[in-house]
Every structure is written in C-alpha cells, then in structure tokens.
Amino acid sequence: MSSAEPEEPRVGLSSLPRELLRAIVVLVGAQDEAVRTSGVPLETAPRDQASQANGKWSYWYGHGVSALSLVNGTLRQLALPFLCQTVKPTQLAHPLFQFGAVASALVASITELDVISVSSASFAAAALALTNLPSLRILTLCFNLLAEIGPLQNRSNGSRDATVSIRRDLGSRAFKANKSKIVELRVKKIPSDHDMCALQELEPFAVVQSIRRISLGVHGRRVGQVPPACGPLLPLLLRLTNVQDITIDDDIEGRAFPALMLEAGLKGVSVTCTALRSLKLTTMWDPPLFFFIHEFAPNLERLDLTLTSAATNNGEDPDDPPPFPRLTHLRLSGVRQCSVALAYADFVDLSSLEIFLEHPPHGIVDCDDLIPYSVVLPAGLRLHLRTHTLTVLKDLDILEQRCRNAHVVFTHDKHSPLTAFATAKPSVMAWQGPAREAAVDEALVAARDRLSRMTSTEDKHGVLAMAQGLRKVAEGNLLASL
Structure with missing residues (x-):
C-alpha cells in the first residue's frame, strides 16, 4: 500500500517571514498617504463593495494598513504602530484612553500630539495622558494656545469659568513638567504683528534650546496695510541654538522672512543658526534673499524655497553671489521665473535640483530659458522638473540637450493630473x-x-x-x- 503523498505547505500572506510582512505594512502605509493626498474622492466610511459609489471611491483606498490589521493577529501587531501616530486631545479624553483599554503597542506608537483645536476639558485630558505616551516627541499647537482655551473667571459665570481656569492652569503645569519630551514643534497662526513674544508662548510646552525641528506658520496683514514686523519670531530664533530643521510657512505674500532679517539688521542682531541643516521657506523674491539665507543658515545642506513672486534679474547678473558649499539638495517652487533665482547664489556642490512650476497664466513654459545660461550646472547633478498637467513645454528638447552636454541627469513629470478631467x-x-x-x-x-x-x-x-x-x-x- 503506497503511502499518501505529503501535503504541500500552504502558501499565502501568513506564511511570509515577519520581516517581509513588516516591509509590506510599511509600503502599504506609504501608499495610503499617497492615496489620501492624491485628490481622488474617497468614501468616509467602509462599504461592502470596493467600487465607486456616489462618485467616490471605497473608504479602503487610503486605509490599507487598517485593512491589513484585520487579517490576522500577526499583521495586527505589525500594523498597530502605524494606525495612530498622531493623536488629538478629544481622542485622549475618550474613556478607552483614560481607562487604559487601548492596545499598548498603539499607545507606544504615538509620536505626535495635535492640540490645534482644543477645549479646556480635552486640554486637561491631553495633559493627564502625557506621562503615558512614551514615544511622544512632536507637538502641534497654535500660537497663544492658553489664552484661546477659555476665559478667566468672572462674576457672571464664576463656577464654569473657574473650572476652565483650573483645567488650563493645571494642564499647562503638566505640559511644562513633560516638555523635555518634545524635540519638534509645529506652531500655527503666528501673527506677524503680535506684541507677545513667541518664545514666551512656547516655553511652557518645550525646552526651546533642545528643539531639533520647528515649523512656524506666520499670518498677518495683507499688502497695502502695515508691513509685518515679525516681532514674535526674532527672540525665538535667537534661542534655537540646536535646531537642525526649520520651516517658515508664510501666508502674507512671503514677506515675513525678509522683514525678520531686516528687523534684525536694524537692531544690530545677528540671526544665525549654525546647526541648521534644512530650511523650508515660503518667501517673496528679492535679490538679497540668498544673502539673508546665507547669513541665517551658513551650514545649510537642504533648501526648499517657494517664491510667492516672480524672480527677475532686470537683465543684470548679480555681483559676488553668496556661496553655499554644503548645500546638496535644492527645491525651487513657484511661478515660471522662479528658476532665475539660481543665478543669485553659488551652489558649488549641488547634487539634486528640483524645479516645481505652478501653472502659468498663458499655459506655456519655454524650456530654453528656464535656467539662466549664466548658471553652470555641475556634472552629475540630478535635475527634476515638475510641471502642471495642462502646462505645455516649449523647446523641451533644448533643455534635455543642454543637460546631456553638462552630464546632468534630467527627469520630468507632471502634478495635478486630475485637472485635465x-x-x-x-x-x-x-x-x-x-x-x-x-x-x-x-x-x-x-x-x-x-x-x-x-x-x-x-x-x-x-x-x-x-x-x-x-x-x-x-x-x-x-x-x-x-
């Protein structure tokens, strides 16, 4: 009697090594982020079918990690750290968090606390949870947070306002006691003309000298009104002695950074961040801009520059452009003329250049004069051009030939692909x-x-x-x- 043939081992997702499964979860997480930022309309809740409904695609597009967490126990353990990396006070005020009913792996994966929208009760709940968030290192908040939580006690409603005041005061003490955790700050709604110093506003929430990354969202008066003074920022930047990455996101026509540097010059103060390696800046174009950046960050390695106005040279080449010997990555974004700015600095060791062009009013970009001929493209440079889907590129072959002659690797792709439809x-x-x-x-x-x-x-x-x-x-x- 012949023995039965041995069964073939089952092959499937569960049979893969744990290291490979984790790599799959990481890749799916990256795909989720790409889907959610693609502009494709998605359902807000799961449905039975994965097809379109009411013009929107299934909820599960963009929630692949959540789907993986439902497959089996192994994938759930691997997916948990990716499910809730950012938490808000309203979530921390939920009984599941307050009574410790949330999986420890999920709690341990929380790295960011977002307190932009907060009430006195949720602020207090977030403050109480700080000691139970071992991986917390990023705090997102709005300028003047404590003042926005609630009013001080008054006669008309003393009991309620007293509760608000107690929550705010005790909560701020808890944040202050745990502020050494924070190494990255994301500050929104900084008024450019506010009398209050940003340093005083942020000191209860972080040890400013220990901050490694900071994002500053500035807003203020528009053109035709009083120019921004940027008073809140100057004392703060003078104390950021160890910061390595700064983002200044400016919605006042990009005037905040030039105003800041001019104000420092008038006061005889040097704003220099020697530890700064990466700078992301939204700013108006001005010929001295790169001199300001060089003074601000002499050891810069990465620069992401969004210009809110056209860069022009008036037919003249700049004299003695400042050198950026350590800068290896540069991204220029803005209108058609943003690449003219390349002539105003000496990028001696640049290895990567990305030019991101907004859609021009006339819809045509002449690639022949996209990069000034006075700019010498270093051999080995990787030049990537991103243009709007509906932008017509004229003389692209001339730019490609110029890159080949200079031994520059040129690539091109398009953004906003759904606009064509x-x-x-x-x-x-x-x-x-x-x-x-x-x-x-x-x-x-x-x-x-x-x-x-x-x-x-x-x-x-x-x-x-x-x-x-x-x-x-x-x-x-x-x-x-x-």
Missing part, C-alpha cells in the same frame, strides 16, 4: 486643448493595460469598477449613435 470654459480650451488631449490619451492607454491585467487574473471587482467609471463615456457613445 475637470470642466473648463471654452475660452481657455484653445491653449489647454493639446495638454488635455495628451492626458486623456494616457488615461486610455493605462485603462487598456489595466483591463488586460484584470482579465488575465479574473479580477471581477476590478472590471466592475472600471465599467462604472467608464459609464459616462459609454453614455456619450450611445447618444452619439442615435
């Missing part, structure tokens, strides 16, 4: 037409490739989703045939 007025179709046609053609080619793959793998749900997505096209074909 939005409605447009007939008056603008004349210059958008070719770009729209190209985008539609690319979508059709990709759709045919996807349909072929789904047919070969018998992906019925995928075919159904594509059929639903193409229904409008089929309806148009039907009407045209009648």
Whole structure:
C-alpha cells in the first residue's frame, strides 16, 4: 500500500517571514498617504463593495494598513504602530484612553500630539495622558494656545469659568513638567504683528534650546496695510541654538522672512543658526534673499524655497553671489521665473535640483530659458522638473540637450493630473486643448493595460469598477449613435 503523498505547505500572506510582512505594512502605509493626498474622492466610511459609489471611491483606498490589521493577529501587531501616530486631545479624553483599554503597542506608537483645536476639558485630558505616551516627541499647537482655551473667571459665570481656569492652569503645569519630551514643534497662526513674544508662548510646552525641528506658520496683514514686523519670531530664533530643521510657512505674500532679517539688521542682531541643516521657506523674491539665507543658515545642506513672486534679474547678473558649499539638495517652487533665482547664489556642490512650476497664466513654459545660461550646472547633478498637467513645454528638447552636454541627469513629470478631467470654459480650451488631449490619451492607454491585467487574473471587482467609471463615456457613445 503506497503511502499518501505529503501535503504541500500552504502558501499565502501568513506564511511570509515577519520581516517581509513588516516591509509590506510599511509600503502599504506609504501608499495610503499617497492615496489620501492624491485628490481622488474617497468614501468616509467602509462599504461592502470596493467600487465607486456616489462618485467616490471605497473608504479602503487610503486605509490599507487598517485593512491589513484585520487579517490576522500577526499583521495586527505589525500594523498597530502605524494606525495612530498622531493623536488629538478629544481622542485622549475618550474613556478607552483614560481607562487604559487601548492596545499598548498603539499607545507606544504615538509620536505626535495635535492640540490645534482644543477645549479646556480635552486640554486637561491631553495633559493627564502625557506621562503615558512614551514615544511622544512632536507637538502641534497654535500660537497663544492658553489664552484661546477659555476665559478667566468672572462674576457672571464664576463656577464654569473657574473650572476652565483650573483645567488650563493645571494642564499647562503638566505640559511644562513633560516638555523635555518634545524635540519638534509645529506652531500655527503666528501673527506677524503680535506684541507677545513667541518664545514666551512656547516655553511652557518645550525646552526651546533642545528643539531639533520647528515649523512656524506666520499670518498677518495683507499688502497695502502695515508691513509685518515679525516681532514674535526674532527672540525665538535667537534661542534655537540646536535646531537642525526649520520651516517658515508664510501666508502674507512671503514677506515675513525678509522683514525678520531686516528687523534684525536694524537692531544690530545677528540671526544665525549654525546647526541648521534644512530650511523650508515660503518667501517673496528679492535679490538679497540668498544673502539673508546665507547669513541665517551658513551650514545649510537642504533648501526648499517657494517664491510667492516672480524672480527677475532686470537683465543684470548679480555681483559676488553668496556661496553655499554644503548645500546638496535644492527645491525651487513657484511661478515660471522662479528658476532665475539660481543665478543669485553659488551652489558649488549641488547634487539634486528640483524645479516645481505652478501653472502659468498663458499655459506655456519655454524650456530654453528656464535656467539662466549664466548658471553652470555641475556634472552629475540630478535635475527634476515638475510641471502642471495642462502646462505645455516649449523647446523641451533644448533643455534635455543642454543637460546631456553638462552630464546632468534630467527627469520630468507632471502634478495635478486630475485637472485635465475637470470642466473648463471654452475660452481657455484653445491653449489647454493639446495638454488635455495628451492626458486623456494616457488615461486610455493605462485603462487598456489595466483591463488586460484584470482579465488575465479574473479580477471581477476590478472590471466592475472600471465599467462604472467608464459609464459616462459609454453614455456619450450611445447618444452619439442615435
């Protein structure tokens, strides 16, 4: 009697090594983030079908890690650290958090506390939870947070306001006792003309000298009104002695940083962050801009510059542009002329340059003069150009040849891809037409490739989703045939 053949081992997701499963979770998490920021409309709650409903795609697009956590115990353990890395006070005020009913692995994965929108009760709950968040290192808050939590005690409603005041005061003490945890601050709504010093506002929440990364969101008066003084920022920046990464996000036409440096100069103060390695700056264009940046961050390695106004040189080359010997990565973003700024600094060791162009009013970018010919592109540079989907590139071949001659690696891609499928007025179709046609053609080619793959793998749900997505096209074909 012959013995039975041994069963083949089951092969599936659960049979993979733990290290590989963790890598899958990490990749799915990155894909989730890309989906959520893609502009594709998603359902806000799970549905039975993974196809489109009411013009929106399934909730599970962008929530792949959550789906993985429901497969089995192993994947749940691996997925938990990715499910709640940022927490808000309202969540910490929930009984599940307050009574310790949340999985310890999930709590241990919380790295950021966002207290932008907070009441006195949720602020107190967040303060009480600080000692139970071992991995907390990032705090996101608005300027003048304590004053916005609630009013001081008054005669008309003394009991309620006294409770608010107690929560605020005891909560701020708890934050102060745990402020050594914080190494990264994200501060929103900093008024450029406020009398209160940002340093005083932030000291209850972090040891300023220990901050390694800080993001400052500045807002204030608009053009035609009093220029920003940036009084709140100057004392703060003077104390950021160990900061390595600064972001200044400015919504007042990018005037905050130049105003800050000019104010420091008038006061005879040198604002220099020698430890700073990465700077992300939204600012208006001004020929002395790179001199300001060089003074502010002499050891800069990465610079992300968004220009709110066109960079112009008035036909003149700058004299003695400041050197940035350690800068290896530069990203320029803004209107068509943003790359003119390259002529105003000496990037001797640049290895990566990205130019991100907004959509120009006329829809055309002339690549022949995109980068000033006075700018010498270093050999080995990686130059990446990102343009709007509806932007027409003129003389792209000239730029490509120039890069080849300089031994520069050139790549190009497009952003805002869904714009090509939005409605447009007939008056603008004349210059958008070719770009729209190209985008539609690319979508059709990709759709045919996807349909072929789904047919070969018998992906019925995928075919159904594509059929639903193409229904409008089929309806148009039907009407045209009648």
